[in-house]
Amino acid sequence: MSGKAIRDTFFEECEELLEALVEGLSGMEETDNDPEVVNAVFRAVHSIKGGAGAFALDDLVGFAHTFETVLDKVRSRELTVDADLMRLFHRSGDTLADQVEAARDEREANAAQTEALTKELEGYLGAEDLEDTFSFDAVTLDFDTPAAIDLGPLDTGPTTYRIRFEPRRGLYDNGHEPLLLFDALAELGDLTVRADPGDLPDLDCYDPADGPLAWDLELTTAEPETVLHEVFEFVEGLCALHITIREDAPVPDIPLPDTPEPEGNVEAPAGPDRDATPDPAPAPQTDGAPAPAKAERDSRGPKPTLRVDLDRVDRLINTVGELIINQAMISQRIEELDLPTVAHLTNELEAYKLLARDIQEGVMAIRAQPVKPLFQRMSRIVREASEVTGKTARLETSGDSTEVDKTVIERLADPLTHMIRNAVDHGLETPEGREAAGKGKTGTIRLSASHRSGSVFIEVADDGAGLNREKILETATRKNLIPPDSELTDAEIDNLLFLPGFSTAGTVSNLSGRGVGMDVVKNAVNALGGRISIASVPGEGTTFTIILPLTLAVMDGFVISVGSQTMVIPIASILETVRPSSRDLHRIGADGAVLSVRGSYVPIVDVARNLGLAGAETKRGNGVLLLVHTEASGLTALRVDAIHDQRQVVIKSLENNYGTIEGVSAATILGDGKIALILDPDELVRLPADAVAPAPLPAQRMEIRHA
Numbered sequence: 001m002s003g004k005a006i007r008d009t010f011f012e013e014c015e016e017l018l019e020a021l022v023e024g025l026s027g028m029e030e031t032d033n034d035p036e037v038v039n040a041v042f043r044a045v046h047s048i049k050g051g052a053g054a055f056a057l058d059d060l061v062g063f064a065h066t067f068e069t070v071l072d073k074v075r076s077r078e079l080t081v082d083a084d085l086m087r088l089f090h091r092s093g094d095t096l097a098d099q100v101e102a103a104r105d106e107r108e109a110n111a112a113q114t115e116a117l118t119k120e121l122e123g124y125l126g127a128e129d130l131e132d133t134f135s136f137d138a139v140t141l142d143f144d145t146p147a148a149i150d151l152g153p154l155d156t157g158p159t160t161y162r163i164r165f166e167p168r169r170g171l172y173d174n175g176h177e178p179l180l181l182f183d184a185l186a187e188l189g190d191l192t193v194r195a196d197p198g199d200l201p202d203l204d205c206y207d208p209a210d211g212p213l214a215w216d217l218e219l220t221t222a223e224p225e226t227v228l229h230e231v232f233e234f235v236e237g238l239c240a241l242h243i244t245i246r247e248d249a250p251v252p253d254i255p256l257p258d259t260p261e262p263e264g265n266v267e268a269p270a271g272p273d274r275d276a277t278p279d280p281a282p283a284p285q286t287d288g289a290p291a292p293a294k295a296e297r298d299s300r301g302p303k304p305t306l307r308v309d310l311d312r313v314d315r316l317i318n319t320v321g322e323l324i325i326n327q328a329m330i331s332q333r334i335e336e337l338d339l340p341t342v343a344h345l346t347n348e349l350e351a352y353k354l355l356a357r358d359i360q361e362g363v364m365a366i367r368a369q370p371v372k373p374l375f376q377r378m379s380r381i382v383r384e385a386s387e388v389t390g391k392t393a394r395l396e397t398s399g400d401s402t403e404v405d406k407t408v409i410e411r412l413a414d415p416l417t418h419m420i421r422n423a424v425d426h427g428l429e430t431p432e433g434r435e436a437a438g439k440g441k442t443g444t445i446r447l448s449a450s451h452r453s454g455s456v457f458i459e460v461a462d463d464g465a466g467l468n469r470e471k472i473l474e475t476a477t478r479k480n481l482i483p484p485d486s487e488l489t490d491a492e493i494d495n496l497l498f499l500p501g502f503s504t505a506g507t508v509s510n511l512s513g514r515g516v517g518m519d520v521v522k523n524a525v526n527a528l529g530g531r532i533s534i535a536s537v538p539g540e541g542t543t544f545t546i547i548l549p550l551t552l553a554v555m556d557g558f559v560i561s562v563g564s565q566t567m568v569i570p571i572a573s574i575l576e577t578v579r580p581s582s583r584d585l586h587r588i589g590a591d592g593a594v595l596s597v598r599g600s601y602v603p604i605v606d607v608a609r610n611l612g613l614a615g616a617e618t619k620r621g622n623g624v625l626l627l628v629h630t631e632a633s634g635l636t637a638l639r640v641d642a643i644h645d646q647r648q649v650v651i652k653s654l655e656n657n658y659g660t661i662e663g664v665s666a667a668t669i670l671g672d673g674k675i676a677l678i679l680d681p682d683e684l685v686r687l688p689a690d691a692v693a694p695a696p697l698p699a700q701r702m703e704i705r706h707a
Contacts (some may be wrong), residue, residue: 011104014547015373018097020044022376025089030617033074033081041089042071048096052103060099063114066121067092081624087383092117094380099305158189161228163217164242171238178215180295184231189221218246281667285369300471310406313366317553320356320363321650324554325669327356328647332671347513357648360554364405371449371458372400372456374409378420382445385424392431392442393424402449404456408528408548412458415521419460419544420445427542439463453571456531461543467536469493476502488604494534498522529651529665531682557649557678558626559670563613568649568668569638569679577643595625595637602627604637609664610687629680636685651678 024041031037049064063153073079081089095110095117161183167178185191187210196214219228225243229316232241289426294557334349340376350463373538375397382395404412428443435441445649468488476496488496496502525532531550549555557568584596585604594601606626649668654677665680 002652010055011100013051014048014100014104015045015046017064018093018100018426019373019376021093021096022379025086026478028081028089029086031389032576035075038071038075042068042075045071045096047233048100050230052205055103057103058089059109059111059114060096060103063092063099063118064096066118066125067096068122073124085124086691088117088120090379090383092121094383097380123124123635140158144183155526158218158220159220160218160246161225162242162244162246163219163228164240165217165232166214166241167235168238171235174238176235176238181231181235182215182217185217185219185228188223188227188231189219192218308366313363317363317367320360321553322355324648324650325362325671327352328649328669328671329673330671351645360648364553367406369406369409370401370403371409374413374416375400375449378416378447381417381420382424389425390430391424391428393428393445394442395420396444396446397448398446399449402451402456404449404548405553409458410547411524411528413650415524416447416522417459418518423460423462423464423542423544424692427464429465433465437465456548458546458548459543460546461541463541465499466540467494467534467541468538468539472496495534497534498532531680545600554650556646556647557668558643559647559676560624560626560643561643562611562679563608563641565613565677566644566670566674567677567679569640569681571646573628574626575635578627578637580625592704597627601636602635603638604639604684606639607684608639608641610684630682630685636681638684649676649678650655 021041021044024037024044027034027037028041044069049061049068052064053062067343074081077165079085095114099109099114122180139706165178165181167176171178182191182193194216195215196279199214200212221227225245228243229236232239289348292586293336326378330352331349335347379395382393385391424443428445429437429439431441434443444463446459446463448457448459450457464509473482473486473488473496476499477484477486479501479503480500481496482488497518498521502519502640522532525546525548528548530546531544532547534543535545556571558571558574560567560569578595578597580595586594586596586601588603593604597605623639623641624643625639627635627637630636649670650668652663652668654667658667661677661682663680664677665683667675667679670676
């Protein structure tokens, strides 16, 4: 492995460690500084520092050391965490993330911000801590030869440690050499090494890579136990390590065997997680999870993972899409043969369909990722927006284990940031205003994610004053965004927020006032094939709901006829299919109609007429109604000519290959090779219908089928 590959691995692991840090800091607030949570935070910071030291990232190492020193005083209960210190920890975590990002991009971090935070952290340290402030002498690692480890002079007052070191297979797979670890220990004092061959298998089934040898070591040194753990920090998680203190006997003078010259390249990868806890432990802590979970993981060994370049996964997904299209084409050709229903070929085709679906679902699962990292980033946005606006706010999250396509997560970061800032800036009242309204000074932003009806629902809610619809309407009129005499419903007024150039802010600030924000949010959500809605109650707060497809590649849909065209409608949007009788249909005005369903009246939208398709008048005689729930109009019935089939379809972008069509979200390729448009029910109901009056549906018995 090259030095650049090891460096890239370090920064990938830093992302996981920073996630653990954010989660741990939130846990410190929720659990009243549970020691296990504090230890998890400490380990995350220490692991980042240890890995950064291997790459001579001086600034990062220095700040991380000051940060972990304060955390260590919290661990030893020398410091009590209050609200001010907790805020400092959050800001320090943000700065640490900035420094990691700057180091990854090979640019300078914000030195003034780092220096200011370092001084604040040092304010919690005593004179002895400051005198013992960590200084890092840069060591340039040569990945072609082993690096000498200088652990400093030994103090007087030696202690004898017993060390039980049991390598696992992964230690050798990663290119580690136990003898180099023993060399480093020998530099700390007098070392005795004994091999324990007790677990050696028979020769005929011996595999050296399994690491069957265990080692018993005794080290007499003046160094604290922390230094011993640091020697093993690059292999923690790849071995079992037990360190205890022995004071009852001197160490026999058994010299360490001469170290042979290493062959080949010696790698120094930044290890997974490290544990610098000075207390003796039965096993090394390998991540920021609570102790029981870690113990369970240690017994099984580290969970195997595989890092794959995203382009390879994308190519695999595209190939699976072509496989599904090919399966549809084969099905079409077999149907044209008009074979008997019991034909073996038909049975094999059904097995092919199931196999293609299993492959598709498996590939989609590779790209699926929990929204937790995205939600954790929003904690920082809330803190920064609160400081800028002078408001007090906290973020509550739920459903952060909900999995979404990786592309969706990446493209959702910017719009979600806009919405969070908007919630703090416009949604929440000032502390004084909240007290006057009988609320607590601290406002709450709730961020949640869930799976419903084949879609991903992401909600951003605040407990602020709600939307001031009078002000919104007045602002839109003043900026000539709507005619002065417009009469709008509450939902239509709310949607004015998404108009380009709209802003109710009186002055331009770092957060708002320039008329850019919510229109960007809507465009970004639409580009993902999703939609956004608003619900607001005056005095209680506002909720923005983003509804997105689970994946951007494949979906289940109904193949339908609309006018003279074959189209597809997402099956997740359909609640029921209805063939109504004449007594269930009622005229409204000159060209409107409603459907009576179980005592409720549902508006009917003629899809062909709204899309302006030619020949719609002659094709509407044999219609079927599809009941869908739209964000704008609630329950709505879409009238189409016929339903032909239910199948998986591959989503092809229209915007990239052709352009935007109102009422249409994408396109697909059918089994006969023709292109079919994929309808968007929410946009369909918003389209203005032409002046053609709808033809009456035939009088048939009402039949409701659950999709």
